[in-house]
Amino acid sequence: MPDDKLNGKEIKLIALDMDGTLLNNEHEISEENRKAIFEAEEKGATVVLSTGRTLATCRDYAQALGLSSYLVTSNGSEIYNESGEIVERNLLETEYIKMMVELTEKHPTKFWAAAVEDVFLNKMPQNISDYNWIKFGFDVEDDRVREEIYNVLSQKGSLEISNSSPTNLEINALGINKAKALKRVCELLGISMENVIAMGDSLNDIAMIEEAGIGVAMGNAQEIVKKTADYVTATNLEDGVAKAIRKFVL
Numbered sequence: 001m002p003d004d005k006l007n008g009k010e011i012k013l014i015a016l017d018m019d020g021t022l023l024n025n026e027h028e029i030s031e032e033n034r035k036a037i038f039e040a041e042e043k044g045a046t047v048v049l050s051t052g053r054t055l056a057t058c059r060d061y062a063q064a065l066g067l068s069s070y071l072v073t074s075n076g077s078e079i080y081n082e083s084g085e086i087v088e089r090n091l092l093e094t095e096y097i098k099m100m101v102e103l104t105e106k107h108p109t110k111f112w113a114a115a116v117e118d119v120f121l122n123k124m125p126q127n128i129s130d131y132n133w134i135k136f137g138f139d140v141e142d143d144r145v146r147e148e149i150y151n152v153l154s155q156k157g158s159l160e161i162s163n164s165s166p167t168n169l170e171i172n173a174l175g176i177n178k179a180k181a182l183k184r185v186c187e188l189l190g191i192s193m194e195n196v197i198a199m200g201d202s203l204n205d206i207a208m209i210e211e212a213g214i215g216v217a218m219g220n221a222q223e224i225v226k227k228t229a230d231y232v233t234a235t236n237l238e239d240g241v242a243k244a245i246r247k248f249v250l
Contacts, residue, residue, distance in 0.1 A: 006230055009213045011249045012191045014040055015072070015182055017200035018051040018058060019164060020236050021218050029061065036242035037065055040249045048072060048185060050178045052164040052204050054114050054134070055080060070188070074114055075162065075172050075204045076181035077134045081188075088184060089116070090176045092133040096159060100136045100171065101128070103149055110139040138169040162204035166222060170204055179207035197248055199233070199241055201225060216244045 014037070016022045024030060037047050047065070050072040051058050062071055070087070071080040079087040097113065101124055104111045113120045115131035125131065140146040150169060153161055160172040178198075186193055198205070198212035201221040209215030209229050217229035218240045226232050233247075234240035 003231070006214050006248060009248070010195055011197050011214065012045060012195040013182075013186065013189065013197075014045055014047045014245065014249060015050040015178070015196055015198040015208055015212065016047065016241060017178075017202070017205050018049060018053060018061065020201035020220060021199055021205075022049070022061075022236070022241050024237055029065065030239050030242070032239035032242040034065065036239075036245040036250065037067075040245050041066075043250065045249055046070075046189060048182070050076075050182060050198070050200075050205075050208060052135075052170055054078075054119055055084075056119070059084070070185045072178055072181040072185065074135045075160075075170060076176050076178045077172050079181050079184055087188070088181070089134070090173045091116075092136065092159075092171070092173050094129050094131075094133060096156070096171070097128055097133045097136060099156075100138075100153075103152060104138065107140070107145045107149060109145065109149070112137045112139075134172075136171045137164075138171075139167060140169070141167055162202070162206075163222075164202045164204050177207040178205060179211040182208055183211070197244070199244055201236065214248055216248075 046069045047067055048070050049058055049062055052075045055073050068082045077090050081087050110122055114135045115133050117131050158174045160174050160176050162170050193211050194213040196212040197214040198208040199216040201218040206228050215229045217226040217232045219235035233244040
């Protein structure tokens with residue numbers, strides 16, 4: 001889409017992925033990104049972190065930025081309001097969690113699993129059925145093994161499969177993604193997705209980049225994300241978020 005058409009859009013909400021987007025490789029927010037976010041909020045825009053992370057690993061960043069808005073976590077499985085209360089939660093059925101744990105045993109891979117109650121890394125609790133599961137992730141260096149796992153999961157037909165880096169697979173309940181969660185946030189704020197600018201770098205960002213009024217891919221984004229986006233900004237190490245905010249919002 002031509003820049004002048006994009007520049008004409010009224011942006012009321014800025015949706016930001018975190019890893020590979022807002023954060024640098026040391027998981028920090030640059031001073032430039034911080035300043036641009038602050039100025040955008042001063043101008044009246046709402047800034048929402050829209051991340052694959054759970055609440056526990058993104059809440060501190062929101063507080064550090066002084067954000068008092070909604071949080072979209074676990075790829076859209078959970079939405080929290082400005083008071084930190086849950087607005088919506090979409091769980092993964094336990095049978096799928098058990099099936100994915102079996103896959104990690106068949107192809108010894110690193111994995112993580114997020115439940116409402118706790119997050120597990122490369123090790124699962126004895127009583128899987130006692131937990132409310134939000135998301136499951138595989139981290140697989142071997143392309144062939146990753147493809148094999150992907151094929152098994154996609155044959156199930158009732159799972160949402162994405163990634164947050166080229167070596168991982170992230171699994172949510174079917175139909176759950178960041179775009180769906182942001183639509184809900186827009187409803188609550190009384191705005192439309194046309195008023196949203198969404199920025200990201202991975203497959204779990206594609207839906208929100210496609211459906212936002214302005215979809216921005218980072219300079220370090222996976223190629224398919226760049227092809228989907230309306231605009232490609234600088235990388236996460238070059239204050240790409242700040243540059244896009246200054247271009248389209250400020």
